[in-house]
Amino acid sequence: MESLKIVYIDNHLIAAVKPAGVPSQEDETGDVCIGDMVKAFIKEKFNKPGDVYLGVLHRLDRPVGGIMLFARTSKCAARLSEQFQNQKVHKTYVALLTGIPVQSERKLEHFLYKPGSTNKVKASPVPFPGAKKAILEYKVLKTGNQASLVEVTPLTGRQHQIRVQMASIKCPIKGDIKYGSHVPNPDKSICLFAHKIRFQHPISQKEMELVATLPIEDWWKL
Numbered sequence: 001m002e003s004l005k006i007v008y009i010d011n012h013l014i015a016a017v018k019p020a021g022v023p024s025q026e027d028e029t030g031d032v033c034i035g036d037m038v039k040a041f042i043k044e045k046f047n048k049p050g051d052v053y054l055g056v057l058h059r060l061d062r063p064v065g066g067i068m069l070f071a072r073t074s075k076c077a078a079r080l081s082e083q084f085q086n087q088k089v090h091k092t093y094v095a096l097l098t099g100i101p102v103q104s105e106r107k108l109e110h111f112l113y114k115p116g117s118t119n120k121v122k123a124s125p126v127p128f129p130g131a132k133k134a135i136l137e138y139k140v141l142k143t144g145n146q147a148s149l150v151e152v153t154p155l156t157g158r159q160h161q162i163r164v165q166m167a168s169i170k171c172p173i174k175g176d177i178k179y180g181s182h183v184p185n186p187d188k189s190i191c192l193f194a195h196k197i198r199f200q201h202p203i204s205q206k207e208m209e210l211v212a213t214l215p216i217e218d219w220w221k222l
Contacts, residue, residue, distance in 0.1 A: 066194025
């Protein structure tokens, strides 16, 4: 297992980089999840006997890498969960797209739904019963080789939101076979990365912005 990258730690919270391919929480595969990795890090670093408390506050899709925030106390977990629920936590992603968007900056608004019992989300340009509104903003950072590196800020938190919304403008995320990319990445990841997270520290009330280093793998290069 690759070594865990810690972005920030104090007595109340910890931020770590979830490797692409590692689940955010326990699932039916039984594979080690990022929560287990963070607990093991805390246990070893502070020589803690017994169980380690860790509040999992949000998730990233399994093939997505990037920064995740965890609470080290139940008090911190409750306060941070409230910030997530009230959309006071702001996340910024970087994605490598197959294709180049027509507009270099744009706000996308769709209505997302799951047909039947599939785990694939679809986007509609118009609302209808059961569909959930999804909004994001993107900005093109760089283009080349019929691909584009973009910064994406989701304004809502829907399942597979960035993946399906970028695919809806005919620019699927590189490696994302589920949503329109034709070639998988060698490690089965997709080129979507949670780059920054901004929030208010639940104890000190200080405004925090934590940043994870972007991937360096060859398939992330334009």
